[in-house]
Amino acid sequence: MAKTNPPFMSGVPELLLLRLLKNREMYGYELVRSIREVTGEAISLGEGVIYPVLHSLERSGSLKARRKPVGGRTRVYYSLTKQGRGRLADLQDDWRRIQTGIETALESPGHA
Amino acid sequence: MAKTNPPFMSGVPELLLLRLLKNREMYGYELVRSIREVTGEAISLGEGVIYPVLHSLERSGSLKARRKPVGGRTRVYYSLTKQGRGRLADLQDDWRRIQTGIETALESPGHA
DNA sequence: TCTCATACCTCGAATTGCTAGGTATATGAT
DNA sequence: ATCATATACCTAGCAATTCGAGGTATGAGA
Numbered sequence: 001m002a003k004t005n006p007p008f009m010s011g012v013p014e015l016l017l018l019r020l021l022k023n024r025e026m027y028g029y030e031l032v033r034s035i036r037e038v039t040g041e042a043i044s045l046g047e048g049v050i051y052p053v054l055h056s057l058e059r060s061g062s063l064k065a066r067r068k069p070v071g072g073r074t075r076v077y078y079s080l081t082k083q084g085r086g087r088l089a090d091l092q093d094d095w096r097r098i099q100t101g102i103e104t105a106l107e108s109p110g111h112a
Numbered sequence: 113m114a115k116t117n118p119p120f121m122s123g124v125p126e127l128l129l130l131r132l133l134k135n136r137e138m139y140g141y142e143l144v145r146s147i148r149e150v151t152g153e154a155i156s157l158g159e160g161v162i163y164p165v166l167h168s169l170e171r172s173g174s175l176k177a178r179r180k181p182v183g184g185r186t187r188v189y190y191s192l193t194k195q196g197r198g199r200l201a202d203l204q205d206d207w208r209r210i211q212t213g214i215e216t217a218l219e220s221p222g223h224a
Numbered sequence: 225t226c227t228c229a230t231a232c233c234t235c236g237a238a239t240t241g242c243t244a245g246g247t248a249t250a251t252g253a254t
Numbered sequence: 255a256t257c258a259t260a261t262a263c264c265t266a267g268c269a270a271t272t273c274g275a276g277g278t279a280t281g282a283g284a
Contacts, residue, residue: 004238004273008155009121013241016217029262038220042213043120049241051264073249073262092218099211101154105128106204108150116242116269125272141231161272163233185231185280 009098011091013045013053018062018080018088025066025079028054054078062087121210123203125157125165130174130192130200137178137191140166166190174199 016035020026026034028051036044057063062084066077080088128147132138138146140163148156169175174196178189192200 007239007272008157009124010240010272012121012214016214019218027262028264035217038217039210039213040216042209042216045120046242047262047264048243048245048266052241055264071250075262095214095218097154098151099214101151102124102128102207102211104152104154105147105150106131106207118270119241122241122271139231140233158273159231159233160235160274160276164272167233183281187231 011094012043013049014057015088015091015095016043016045017050017053017057018084018091021063021078021080022085022088025077027068027075027077029075031078057084123206124155125161126169127200127203127207128155128157129162129165129169130196130203133175133190133192134197134200137189139180139187139189141187143190169196 016039017031020031020034020038028047031054032045032047032050035050054063054065058065058078062081063078064081066079068075068077128151129143132143132146132150140159143166144157144159144162147162166175166177170177170190174193175190176193178191180187180189
C-alpha cells in the first residue's frame with residue numbers, strides 16, 4: 001500500500017536533539033529546557049514531544065542511553081552514536097535545502 | 113476538551129501560497145508547479161495538499177476565488193483579500209522567528 | 225483513436241506533534 | 255509535619271497536517 005513519505009518539514013525536533021547532543025551527553029528533561037534556550041525561546045517542545053523522539057532515536061540506533069543516578073534520582077543520559085552523527089548531517093542538509101527554498105520563494109519580488 | 117495548537121512548524125504550504133498570490137492571481141494547478149519552481153525544486157507539494165489548503169484559505173476569508181473559462185476549460189483563480197495580506201504578514205513573521213531560532217541552535221558551536 | 229497534459233477534486237492512511245495526564249523523589253516553605 | 259514546587263521520567267489519546275492514490279473531464283497532438 002505504498003507507505004507515505006514523512007511530511008516534508010518534519011524532523012526538526014529530531015534535528016535539534018541531535019545537534020545538542022553533538023556537544024555533550026544530556027538527559028531528557030535537560031534537553032527540553034535547552035531547546036527553548038538555544039532557539040531563543042522561538043521553539044518550545046514539551047516533554048510529550050521530546051521523550052518519544054528520544055526513544056525512537058535510540059531504537060533506530062542514532063542514540064545510546066545510559067542510566068545514571070544523580071542525587072537520589074535517576075537520569076537517562078543520551079549520547080550520539082556514529083550513525084547518529086550521520087543522521088545529523090543528513091537532517092542538517094535537508095534543513096538547509098528547504099530553508100533556502102523557502103527563502104528564495106519569499107524574497108523573489110516579482111518571480112514572473 | 114482543550115483544542116490542540118497547530119504543530120509549531122505547520123503552515124508553510126499556506127505561507128508559500130499566499131506569498132505567490134501576493135504578486136498576481138493564480139489558479140491551483142499553476143500554483144502546484146510554481147511552488148516547485150520558486151523553491152528551486154526543494155519543495156514539491158502535490159495537488160492533494162494544495163487544493164484543500166486553497167479551499168480552507170477561501171473559507172477563512174484570506175482568498176477569494178473567481179471561476180474563469182480559458183480555452184474551453186474552467187480555471188479557478190485565487191487572489192489575496194485584505195485579510196489574506198494580514199495573514200501572510202503573520203505567517204512570514206512566524207517563519208522568521210523559528211527559522212532564526214533553528215539557525216541559532218545549529219550554529220552555536222559550544223553553547224555551554 | 226489513444227495518449228498525454230491540463231485542471232479540478234476527494235478520500236483514506238500515515239505521521240506528527242500537542243495536551244493532559246500519571247509516577248516518584250528532593251527541596252524549601254509554612 | 256505538611257504542602258507546594260521543581261526535578262525527572264513516562265504514556266495515552268486526540269487533533270492537525272500532509273501524502274498517496276485515486277477519480278472526472280477537456281483539449282491537443284500523434
